Amino acid sequence: MLQGLAEELRRVLRPDSVIDDPVRLRTYECDGLTVHRARPGLVVLPEAAEEVAAVVRACVARGVPYVARGSGTGLSGGALPRTDGVLVVTSRMRRILEIDLDDQRAVVEPGVINLDVSKAVRPDGYHYAPDPSSQQICSIGGNVAENSGGAHCLKYGFTANHVLACEIVTPEGEIVTLDDGPGYDLLGAFVGAEGTLGITTKVTVRLTRNPEVVQTLLAAFSSIEQAGEAVSAIIGAGIVPAAIEMMDALAIEAAEAAVACGYPENAGAVLIVELDGPEPEVAHQFAQVKALCLDAFEQRVARDDADRALIWKGRKSAFAAVGRISPAYIVQDGVVPRTSLPRVLASIDRLSRESGVKVANVFHAGDGNLHPLVLFDDAEEGAEERAEGVSGAILDLCITHGGSITGEHGVGVDKARYMPRMFTDADLDTMQLLRCALDPAGLCNPGKVFPTPRLCGEIPRVRRGEPEGELY
């Protein structure tokens, strides 16, 4: 069915930029959430915005759906392809186009790897602040689509706070730049729209001056409640650390098995608290933080960058590390108000005990973003369903406590069905008004985010108070 399209695109793109060989297509059948798989009808590897626009226009002309893909590390199935559609992969758009230190910005193509931006400006004492744990492989275009966060977004904010402009190909195939110019803040709405409002072809990101000093504390507590209280005390003291991360005993066990990070033994929970900024500020607040972690049975301060990297190694490898202690697991992503962390963790513990499903907890404690890892043995009959049940129940807990079903991994295909638990039909319908404005045909990454698509109706022609013929 896509044969004609493939031939057409081979005339517009370099012939080897169009893939329809079934074996090669399989490479792209899933993103980081491997339970959802679909072999794309066609894959294209454009090298410029004009090529992306040509692909989109060709798709629209034929009514063919299309999906953008960066590095495919997404954890909600956002880049899940369509068997009847085209997958637009940005891996050949990897140039850093401009670095402007005086204006603290860089212009990059969407396929540029997150960490490569920081590497490019490191000699000048700058970095790109959003630092997802996947930063060695994920793309800036994917970050924009997911409004990705990272351990340091507690202080520095998310992708949305660090993107100054985006050139996009609209769902109708036009190249448009969204920035802070007059008109609605379409840039703000585009970031985090999970690739459903167009394809990013160029991004202007903010560069952040490296802090003068960084101090990192690893504090080990005998219980997760004590660690939680320390977090509340730190925030309550008016301190905004660069990061506060927490891991429970099971997560520590996994990290230890995988990377031998050498965390204190027999800890019920560890906290990583990092402060950064001007030296006198950090010195003052770090002393306070250490005092507020009084209940910790051991405190370890990173001596240098290498030591700091070791402390972080345990945390950063935690997701993968769980593979050492369990054949399979689900990575959940939910948010609760920070103050309800202790109650929610107690409830997760109860859920786990009642169901016999183990849960390892890793989270961005400073902003209440939980990443429970729900363990199961995929060889065991019904185990996956039980794990799914616990994972879903955790999301319900997040909603009941006034939180969110996703803090950074996005809704994608995976959580669309949970959206009605957080939003009313009218809320979801209103969000889709924006979608109808940009993608009336509904061909741009369809089936993601929303449980039920909205039909974009005709727009009434009569308008009050408007002299006829003035507009359009």
Added chain:
Amino acid sequence: MSASRPGGPGDEVLGVRPVRVERPETVEEAAEALRRAHAEGLTVVPRGNGTRLHWGGVPRSCDVLLDTRSLDRVVEHAAGDLVVTVEAGVPLARLAEVLSPAGQQLALDSPVEATVGGALATASAGPRRLLYGTPRDLLIGVTVVRADGAIVKSGGKVVKNVAGYDLGKLYTGSFGTLGLIVRASFRLHPVPAQHAYVTVSGREPLKAVLALLHSPLVPSAIELDGDASGSEVVALFEGSAAQARAAEAVRLLGGDARVGEEPAWWGAYPEGEVLVELRAKPSELPDVLSVGGVRVRGSAGSGVWFLAVPASEAAELVVRLRARWTAIVRHAPVALHDELDLWGPSSTLALTRRVKDQFDPGHRLSPGRFIGGV
């Protein structure tokens, strides 16, 4: 009960007198007012405390002026979460009073008389935008009443949340043309223990600005007031060791740099018949200053500038600015609106129109207040 009365003197929005004024006391009453307007095909213009009512275009029609000032409840201040939820009519001054016992603040330098809804609708921010961003960066959840009267929300009341489209950003700066903002949740910041201002004057302000930006001293604001012949750059430091950092900044800047007071012009728009907001890159400062005998004030660290000019010079200046930058006329005598083209060109005008068509198909919400007659 929602108060409803005929429009009278003093109710005008840029000279347009509303037929009726509605002042709902609850979100439900506000929705009811919009449902009625929808059923009767009436145009509706929201207002808060009127600090920016003269910004934006003249409404093409105003059947109902919707006064939000009685939507004035602080719904919830979750101090431990650094989050507050308020109704749209709460003035920023009152919000500050509510937050201060907990040592917290909404880090938004809008005039304190402004209501939360007005600050959002105009997306106005001040000096500390450099560190904390603008309203879009602080808003985490919003409830609006749609043109048809439906009460809808996006976002939530947790600081980290990517579920669904972030419509809060779309409503921010929309001048009441997409919906009536009735409730908002914000992320808060601790009130810093110390403040310190560092002032440096002279003919090379860019050098000072860049030295501060490239330093690791993290100023909360870098403001400038002046023109091509000379200007004053003032940086604000906040924190538990702000004074020590300010002293460091003085050493770094040299010359006549000194620790000083907050200048009288801090955070205030320059006064004049026409106020223009200019967006340029920080490094373009010398060009902005030499744009022609005009006094310039603004956020040097972010590249947001305000220029006040007499009506007679405005048209010529605006054309010159737009040849190179984004320049929005914030306010001007109504007679000049058409000539000046308040918002100027926009690469996304077609998309803006399509968004408007979806959210308010009858074009009944603040018609004509926004770009391109939207």
